Amino acid sequence: MTSEKTRKRILELREQLEQHNYNYYVLNQPIIGDETFDHLMNELIELEKEAPELNDPNSPSQRVGSDINQQFTQVRHTYPMLSLSNTYSESEVQEFDQRTRKLVDEPFTYVCELKFDGTSISVTYENGQLVRAVTRGDGVQGDDVTANVKTIRSVPLKLKGDFPEKFEIRGEVLMPFASFEKLNEARAEAGEAPFANPRNVASGTLKLQNSSEVAKRNLDAIFYYVLGDNLPSDGHLELLEKAKKWGFKISEHTRACKTVDEIFDYLHYWDEERKNLPVATDGVVIKVNSRRIQEEMGYTAKSPRWAIAYKFKAERLATRLKAVTYQVGRTGAVTPVANLEPILLAGTIVKRASLHNADIIANLDLHIDDQVYVEKGGEIIPKIVGVDTSSRKNDAARVEFITNCPECGTELKRTEGEAAYYCPNENGCPPQLKGKLEHFCSRGAMDIEGLGKETIRLFFDKGLLTDVASIYDLPEKQGQILVLDFFQEKSVQNLVNGIEKSKQQPFEKVLFGLGIRFIGETAAKKITRAFGSIEKLEDATLEELIAVDEIGEKMAQSLRNYFDDEKNRILIQQLRKAGLTMEVDEDSLPTSEKLKGLTFVISGNFGTSQRRKELGELVEQNGGKNAGSITGKTDYLLAGDKMGPAKREKAEKLKIPIIDEQEFLKMIES
Template sequence: MPPESTENPYVEEPPTEFEPVESLDETEAREQADLLREAIRYHDRRYYRKADPVISDRVYDALFARLETLEDRFDIDSADSPTQRVGGEPVDEFETVDHVAPMLSIDSTEDADEVRNFADRIEREFDGVSYVCEPKFDGISIEVVYEDGQLVRGVTRGDGREGDDVTANVRTIRSIPLQLSGDYPEFLAVRGEIYMPRDAFQAYNRELVERGEDPFANPRNATAGTIRQHDPTVVAERPLDCFFFEVLDASREWESRYAEDETLPEFGLRVNEHTTRVDDIEAAISYRDDILDQRDDLNYEIDGVVIKVDGRAEREALGSTARHYRWAIAYKFPARTEETTVRDIAVQVGRTGRLTPVALLDPVDVGGVTVARASLHNPDEIARLGVDIGDGVRIERAGDVIPQVAEVLDDGDGHFEFPDSCPVCESAIERDGPMAHCTGGIACDAQLRESLVYYGSDPGLDIDGLGERTIRQLLDTGLIERLPDLYRLDADELAGLEGWGERSARNLIEAIEATEEPPLADFLSALGVPHVGPATARELAREFGDLDSLMGASVDELESVDEVGDVVAGEIHDFFASEANRAVIEELRNEGVEPQSAEMSGGDELAGLTIVFTGSLDEYTRSEAQELVEAHGGSATGSVSGNTDYLVTGENPGATKVEDAEAEDVERLDEDEFEALLADRGIDPT
């Protein structure tokens, strides 16, 4: 029974219904907040360091939410409160600070005889040497400093003498206590290894793959990329963990490294359960072989073991070189090569909706490159290989570049079943031969970036200032998460982004607002409906007149439109039949976007004429020229056929259209001749 349980009601079977905050005075609020902090620290220790929780996640969340409410309402937050782990303000750069004590590197070898030579040198100077053996974690070394039991600094290893102050990021890692427990020393600087657990790494990579983003190559890269994030809230969202294994400096002394390992858990500092002490170097070598056998069953990456002299007195006498300790050696494992295990299979959703299955692997060396994923190409390839989660496989790099599963080594039963719905948006999956595509379109988050870029491009609504770089920044900062969020952007928030000012922010807002009443054809093209470019969008707008009529059209009605065949008609129908897509369109309308009906504003002066444009015109964009023709009753198509009356050519015309016009005996007009045609028909384009 924990010592807190007799006085703290939130430790064992805690209540989750609380009296209204309004009924508390500040003294009562402070008392309750102190009890909640104490209890949450206890539950964190049980969950993150002992893997033995005593309450459910739901109860924990209720206690945490109550503490947040009290701290916010009464302004009583504290630096060591568990609520401070959610992150802080971003920083522009990390400050470089000196280490309390040098964090040197360790000599390494894969040769057992070199390990024996290491021991011989030591044992010539000292009798009865014991060694501490521990896994060599493949993560990021960190110095964590406590004063009066409170975490005051976290510093990366850097060059061993100084490193980056990443305290704000370290504070978000729940296995690193903000406040020590037990009989801790007044000052304590301890070395640890931050890492990403293997199961968490695979889950995180799966999310990246499904969103169409590049996954991390291995857990170490994921850890390094996370701990150096300038925004602590990003770090707080990623699954980092930590083991501690060395006291760098303290206001208390220990006689041996193993004695440290026995004491650190009393302070709430997590140590590794596989650390042990042995009496001779042969036992240390056997330890390495035993850990190698267990390697695949551990939930963290290791690349060997570290063998250290246990006694403090012997360590101090041995000292160090300028770069490494003389009292430790790393006995490394051989690299995994070519053969590995499939830990998961994720289905990646590309920017165009194409689905690609990806095998997430235990990292393996293939031709000198660490590989943690491999393409499975398509559902038919999965069936051909017979590959499933948990299978042993052989990996090769196709063309010495792209990793792929070449062979399944385990002859298991069956294979991975390809999903029927998109893993990102749950829309139906459409099969086209061996290929598979998500039908989610604008409602699929994995396709969002490409959808946004296209929406603001020239074939879409031509929003000035909304290029790919801007879209990436808006997504990365969380200002937009869905297409309709474009119309919810705030000029002040935009102006606060890097590279923005009040004028540029206002210009973009005004450019977006100017698209709230787009021509129906432009809006249809901007949505990125499969196979619907500007020319087809104009035909659809002419045929159906308004958006609601088009959204309710049957496949047969769609197929009757010029340039729309049966396959395209089915794609258009499915796009507008999707509840998710319709919801996005409804959101856009709620934000004031109302496509304008395709009405012939200038009459029917060009009725019966079909005109194609190619090349660059001086007075019009191609889209403007096409809209002008259609506004006066003509048809502006994207390709030349026997029904075409005129091909209008500007600078650098397309060779194919010119050749087709010659073959079909279609009359060619330059821009001046096109304007003369308009004038002859009584059309004033101004």
């Protein structure tokens, strides 16, 4: 039985990590470092192991982040682009080696390669010709950026030698330090603000609409992984050697290692030597060399079992704390920000660092004018990790967390058991109103084309937008929009079309778009299916809400608080009047109850990732539950080819029936 404390912490971590994923992958504005994120993620994974009954296939532990831009065509990956498990300690590398040797009962070799700090790309070649380049996206699909990638001179357009008829190769698009410095010098001369770091520039450049502008940025690309059905070698390192002959730029620093001591030698050498490289690196990737063994070891829901990423420790420098300011987010959470004397840290000028919350300020015992130690988590996000109290002035003022919202003046509140202070004025605080608008228009919610972050903020400041219901008044305000800079008849018409199209979004998307605290996409889907309409949901009691599968007391209370506010009920009436969907489409409900009460876990290769998704949908359409991991509550393991041995072993240990696709189809046909 899960304790209430564990349940609350799991829900809290899921909400935090989902927001950090959004900040990092969608907004390109992360507020915590890689190491902090990884620690939060590891805590969530461990807690979820302790409480398998709280399993959620859409938990941040089961997913990867998204960088999809709607201005590009989305393409589904033939092979999912999963993220790697990260570690910052050599002891965890040793544990990875021990786990691997338990799973592999034959001699094998590792490959160590530098982890370049850019943006991931997957390029497909057919008959020696480049046919498509796709970003990582959400791991399942990404943006087609073929035109932009073709401008990168280190990416071959035609191959040479004896290459496979069709294959995929993955790599990292980078901006060399020299190109980055040259670009920032040009921006300084033009009176423009300099870019923050090479990684963000590489990512942003790849999404530019004008490929001629991309060509001017002098991007580079280094390739590191070959995939396909008929490849000429089983060895990963051997395939890279062949890819080099086909015309690809492959790192010359990749090495084979037979023992963990050889791996440590490689890590120690590059921890220092990487500073002399012309491009940014943030760690080392360690992989099992044999592709056959890789397939046998398989994958977790989030990452491959046969690889791990070791992250280098960040550079640390001292500087002066000038002031602390405060930012207000969409949910009302108030985040303190340290304003610093500028320093050059890990290749970029650092002026600001996140302090996260009041507890961190108190633990650091911060005073204005303190000498503070700053480092970059993952060498991207600056953070304060210590204070030199010996140099503190006698009259230095202690940093005290504010008591009122810096935007609207409302007294801040703090919920017991939570770290953050919140501004409760959600319907009157400008940053919260703008954040709610951005969330409502986002891809996971109403997906309104033409209403991006900058446009929303412009319309809000001009009085064209006040809340989410006002979005549906914009078509009547076309004349007011056309007088604004950068808006023409075509762009305004596209905006109107996007608003009209959003009315077709299902009820679950509308509920998620409302931005109710703790109600994510999965919860919104479960809740809407349980109640069917907004009227029934508005009138549901706390007990009825808690009775919904995987909806805990914290989420239920948040829903009840939302619908008890008369302003929110009026907002919903306005959205209904605008034509939004406020009830469940019967076509989306289960078509049968043949699998009612049964939980399935789907694992292995079913030909394509699309087929695996279809099988999951079949489970739900027939009343079953499609779970991400095996627990004591799992009824069947639906196994495809090359399923990981660990999952099979766990199913056999728990005496869970293992069925193939044909057996599964007979179950729903009977």
